[in-house]
Amino acid sequence: MKKMKWNALIGMIVAISLFMFGCGKQEAQPVPIEEGVDKCEVCHMHIADDQHATEIVLKDGKVLKFDDIGCMHTWLEKNGSEQVDTQFVRDYYTAEWLKTDQATFAYDKSYQTPMGYGIYSFKDKTEAEKFVEEQKAGVVMNADNLASHTWDRTMKNHMNMDGKSNMNMDGKSSEGTVQTQN
């Protein structure tokens, strides 16, 4: 009888510690954007709470926020990904947070993003393909393609062109005016 009690106790301790181990391996969660307070880790611009915002959750739990996926890329290039737990981007239509490696991307230099990298993220591949088709411009990429992307910026290109801008643009609003559809 007594032995059984001891066994039960030990069993419980083992069970609880296993349970705790489980808790420790909690998945990194994206953190909401505080508009007007959060600024981009790289370029210092304020981050709009919209589809362009991205995040990196570090292994120590610290969250880095970026206003454009390009700025996130710049940070990763400089700091490496050793400390990185998870990268998040947001769906173009719903602004839902997605893990970068599970998202699909559409790129064209005519797409407008806060820092001019021209990359939109999508939850569904079909949505991305449909979007590119509708815009009649752009390419669909997955996370692997993104690794070999050139990361050109319209603004940098513009400066190199020395004023002779021949870029095709659609007269859409620039940063500041809303383009979300939700």
Next chain:
Amino acid sequence: MKRGWMNRPVFRFLLLSSAALVFTQLFPGTTGAAEPAPLQQMIDQARPGDTVAIPEGQYSGPIRVTKPLALVAEGTVIIASPSPEPGRAPVVTIASDHVTMQGILISDRRVNSADAALVVTGSYNVLEKIGIATWGTGIQLREAENNTLHNIRVIGQVKDGNAAGDSGHNHNHGAATSVQPVSPVQIRKGNGIDLFHSHHNRIVSNQVENVNDGIYLENSNGNQILQNTVQQSRYGFHFMGTLDTLLADNTGSENVTGAMLMETSRATVQNNQFFKQKNNPNSQGILVYDVTDSQLHGNWIEGNRVGLYLENSSGVDVRNNRLLLNFIGMQVKAASGNTLTANQFVSNVIQAQAQDSNTESFAGNYWDNLQTLDIDGDKRGDLPFEMNPFYLVLTDAVPAYQLFFQAPGFVFLENLFVSGTGTSIRDDMPLLASPADTASAQASGRSWAAGIIGALLLAGSIYMMYTGGKRQ
């Protein structure tokens, strides 16, 4: 505070609906899109080159100008958008060259619209004395060149914004209290004057209030921005990808950031004033990021959280600026090959900080808290002024350490780290007197007059004390 937020959507709804009511009563025939507005008829009937005098009154948009005309208001002329729907066309579109527009007021009630109240796609147009009240962007220039925007006032109507935020709380109104049938989404501010692929425009003596970015330039070159004032907005002057921009004699006050120069080359920023950019945790007077071969001369940067922030930039010449009464006068990070000289750093809590920067030429600035010696009498200190990276490094890693700003222990640690490192950025020959002081000393050549008056007063008082004592 709380009461205000609860009332706001209701109030806005009432305002909009009453405005709509007024409109339908004023213009019973203009609710449909089929019939053109009277003003549009006048414009359509005018021949190119005509002057159209617009009689006093209220007109409803959208108005499109497609030929060179002079539109001049006689008295108070208001052109308004008929409804808050974002899908509608801009209130006024100028799709022609050589149009003059003068003295017109524009009211745009559309929310979260991609277009501005006034959109210009032509060149050589002159817009003067125009007032714009908008819920979105005031003026957009799209592939528009050589236009002149003069004496224009843009006032953003979105009151709940947190751009120049009180404390930056993002109140999620509209979502919780769904009494607002007009706009269930959050209303976003637009920019005051927004240039995209637009070159060689002159933007002079305009005023912008309560918007996202006061004057925003993207991929636009050779623009001149002179004597404008931007206040209570997010960024006063925001450049993204510009060349040869001249920003002179402008004022920015109570914005999140006065001037934000990004991805810009060959800009000239001179004689601007940036005051009180301090209400946001990320406020600066001027932020320079990824800028090359530019000049910042003679700016007056006072009372900001950070006066001048310089990062990732090279070939920037920072000269003759006055940085007064800021929390941090200047922060320099990962910058190289810049020249900072003849600037005055006065009464900033921390004068300057630098991190990861090298080959910077900091020489001959005036630091009012500097303790130095001038042995050789060349009016330059022989002990350097050092900029300490300690605070920047720590707060970069853990932003919450900003709480220890100027805490005694923190200052102690900072001093520990400064000695003998040799790595900190320094001004090797700081000025002993500020350029302003030497100027005023030279100006006061008539000090003998004050001396004579002083001597007379002294003589008088000595006489009175002497005689007064004698009578007793």
